[in-house]
Amino acid sequence: MIEIISLEGEEKNIRTLAAPISQDRDIHEDPIILSLAERAKKMPEFSGKKEEEIILYPGNESPFERALLIGMGKADDISCEDLRAFSGKAVRKCVEMGLDHAALAAPSPEKTGPENARLADIDMAAAMAQGAVLGNHIFDRYKEKKEKKPLGSVFLPASPQNAGAMKKAVQRAEIVCKGTLLAREWVSMPSNDKKPAELAKIMARAARGKNIKVTELTGTGLAERGMNALLAVAKGSRSGPRMLVMEYRHEKARRHVALIGKGVTFDSGGVNLKPTGSLEDMKTDMSGAAAAAAAVISLAELDAPVHATAVLPLVENMPSGQATRPGDIVKSFSGKTVEILNTDAEGRLILIDAMSWAEKEYAPDVIIDIATLTGACVVALGEKIAGVFSHDDALADAIVEAGEKNHEPCWRMPLPGFYKDLLKSDLADIQNISSSKWGGAITAALFLNAFVKKARWAHIDIAGPASAKKGHPYCGAGGTGFGVRLLCDVAEGKWE
Template identity: 40%
Template structure:
């Protein structure tokens, strides 16, 4: 479904009008509904509930926008208008209210039907109505809408690419997609293939891809910005398919592993948005792409690998592969760009789903200021995080017997151990944070502005964080 947005004066529109409205404490058939996104036809207009005053926030407005998108599609509405003025008297900054509303509409409109033989592509014309007298001026409104549109389109790109099956996106075809996007938006794109990675000593990421006919790739995207100085580096795990390798997952555990590339998709989408938005802060995105398969050439339990930073890794489980590709990616990123901050994002451990469920992603960091900034950005964007410890004592679980480090520490504190492993590949000079988004890679059911499937988690969080930097 596509929703085309147009800013228009209220007096120039004569079709169905949607009026956003707070729900009163006492709900009747003549009032707005209780839940954000509920639409009721009252007095010739469609009344869109924003929920109750006590719970009003940008997130509730975003959910209302998502509900409106679904209602328009369900009722086959070809064109409608929605009044913006009610959003300006809610006590929120007009920019926040409009951004959240537009994001919700466009995120709620996302569907993935690329491979359905009967994929009906609906197009809806939605006019955003202003009265020209109160609230922000036309120029400001256009700016708010454009920003929110870029952000939503970037999230939806991350969702769409995450949805793509492994016979369509593999490390090699992912490179082609990244190069195309980079050329379109003005990013610098560099690609290191498996031979180049092997020659430079990146033995961990190369080993993970050895079992596949499409070997590992490291994709580097650069947004120059205008502020100068060191860049912020985002490092994403992109396992285009993860069977577990010789530590084979059960069959139902392999299904949905196309989403194991979600961290990398969030990084690509964030870099594309940074370029389109013209962010002042320089940003680098490094995507570690691999496919973890079983073959005679695949790496095995008991193998010992040598990573790019020279440390040796004893393989206990070939299904703990994400930390291996990230290890070399983190070393490469720090050495090459000396970033002001480095943040990796990965569907790393099932343990984070046990710890935090599907409401928050795990956050581990060596730097309190960076962790606090990311947490705050998560609260503002509603892509929420929760910090876990990185006490040195946890290293004992992965201290190697025959090598420097083991790639698995067993079941206890699984998410923390994943972060502790990655910490061994970052120096103390660089503020670093690790986001474990395994619980947020896909929605099990339809949500207010996300259908079942890939969520695109991390894009709005990163953009909120980057916008907060001076």
């Protein structure tokens, strides 16, 4: 989809150019773009401020039929995220106009960003490529009329001396963002089309031919292994549970990272039934599994020198005469008994069996679980920031930094040991909810941590950013694919 070219538009018969324009100084070197910016700023409706857009039809003055100029605000304030948003906005505008391609002009690195921290051209190219791929996504598989068509090509101009490095950065961005789109599709898909067995097949199919070993455990296999916490969640549904394992192993891998993704394909709350208003979006409760699976697929596509295994417990949480009841006690895979006081705190139950089994089966160096786990985390951080919980400073820092780089923002949360008392049960080794109504995101993380033995561990609560009711420049409403880009960076990172 994305191709690196020179800025001579006639070489590719490029008819549409999109360029970011600053309000306070020129940020381009190319005389064609400088001329277009000068012309646009003579018009009263455009000055280069943020959110401003104008389309020019320059005629014989330019090799392009049309130029879409998008205001970026002050040049010193422009960030890679602003350029990512610019690309997404430009691509979406071209899609709305029914166009089939666009060239996206990057600003000069010497003129963009704070004076003491100018943006690197490779970073700008990667961010713009991300915005273009993500913004070109249209989820319309359930629409009778396909009113919009994604762009067939997006061109990023580059100087000959930088073309090689930019091409490598752009190719990586495109692969990882296609993985993000894969996750978006799975999250936005309705639950009737992704029951556990069906979702396992869909994910396994996506991994086919990519040097990924896929293993699937069914209800019988799960029972034989003693995964009773997971099975307790699945008991109320006629749709049997699955555990899907996707292992990618490169010969030059330095460490093994296990990604445990919560995969509740629909969460009714079970016997502790959710009220109207809380049920409608519960098809997204498998966003963690989607992110983990798509990350491993992306890493395999990249031929990244890592060893990454996605362990995906897939269940449907439903009420019925067979469902788990509040007060039931189950023996988890780890051997610890769990008193289930709330069947709507189900994600942590499937995660503990998946984590314990993964640690015993694979002995990974690092375990990262990712889950739409608690509403408490959304209360604390809002709908756009994920919570990160870990006792490991280096691992937590790597996750937060990867989130900052990719604009998948994360905030490290506390894990105070004295809150563990809130999970004490009189009848079992531990209970699945806190005895206090406060600090629910923290106590949920502490519950998970109790089932990790030796591996370095982090928990990412994506309950807020996993889906969006309203779109933004490079993501429409629905599943966001949050976590895929972040997890790929962490898995490949050089942190110790």
